[in-house]
Amino acid sequence: MEQIEHRTIYEAIGGYKTMNNIVHAFYTRVNDHPDLKPIFPDDLTETIRRQMLFLTQFFGGPRLYEEERGHPMLRRRHLPFPITPTRRDAWLTCMAAALEEAEIKEPYRTAMMERLTLTANHMMNTPE
Template sequence: MTHSGTIFESIGGFDSIDRLVTAFYKRVGQHPKLIPIFPEDLTETARKQRLFLTQFFGGPKLYQEDRGHPMMRRRHLPFPITPQRRDAWLECMGEALIEAEIEEPYRTAIFERLTMTANHMMNTPE
């Protein structure tokens, strides 16, 4: 199977992003450290995450078309993101990558990129 150079296409495009985001928010909505900083209804949050991850991993620039420049750190400043919350977020994402059946080497590449992003989002000490 030949893939072009983007992670987005290599993992199977929109369907894989959708599976990943669905698996991720199923966990976020139940995680005691994350519940306080996420809305009760995660529908819109998940929609924006699908757009962002599509663009972040080399697919169409859907997030930018819908929301403008990502500016992720600025958009996350209203939420107290501590090291423990970063770790909880990454734990949920790691499990979601497995559930969504994202294959290696893409699973590790995605997790590494999202770890850098999560580190950048931290804005509050414990």
């Protein structure tokens, strides 16, 4: 029988340090992406902080986002921003590259992208 070493993806990938690497690698790409940059603020400091809280919780770490901001209500919080299929795909491309840069190993990389893809699909709110 295989021993389970980690209870969550967050623990398995290295916790805070690795999640921080992912989030910063992701926003470096977002800031340079022509489809994404228009819907993000010029100063990404608070956006990065909130994404760090959210992804930590989303992947099984401490429930920091919920403690600070309540239920994520992602779709509702993102309704003011036109999220098209093109922007969804760009977001996922940036996240996949960030996971690669952060050296997330399998099976965690695939598991993370599967969850993020479901969420990104749910966030679309505007046709092309």
